[in-house]
Amino acid sequence: MNPILVVAAGGALGSVARYLVGVWATRLFGIGFPWGTLCVNLVGSFVIGLVVELSALRFQLTPETRLFIITGLIGGFTIFSSYALEISAVMQRGNHILAALYAFGSIIAGVGAIFLAILIVRRIYG
DSSP: OOHHHHHHHHHHHHHHHHHHHHHHHHHHHOSSSOHHHHHHHHHHHHHHHHHHHHHHHTOOOOHHHHIIIIIIIIHHHOTHHHHHHHHHHHHHTTOHHHHHHHHHHHHHHHHHHHHHHHHHHHHHHO
């Protein structure tokens, strides 16, 4: 099966699930804090940890199944889970400094990139 279609199918389902969790969290908790995003980040990180470890120790997943579940479904639900998994993989290889640089560098550079984009758009159109 075409890997792009496998990822796309999982990603579509994951994205819809993320949207539904966001709607649910907003109705339950209001808009004062991004509860929906926090929920999907934590749940997605937990689930990706379960799937990766179970597939390594207990179940043999086909490459297509891994793409569908990990890259598509969980990745569509929250990309944060992939980020967390990558950090943990670098840490498990014993490179804690590189893991910390990746973790904090991604956050700081990502937020910085958003503010840079805002600044550019405001300079052009504001």
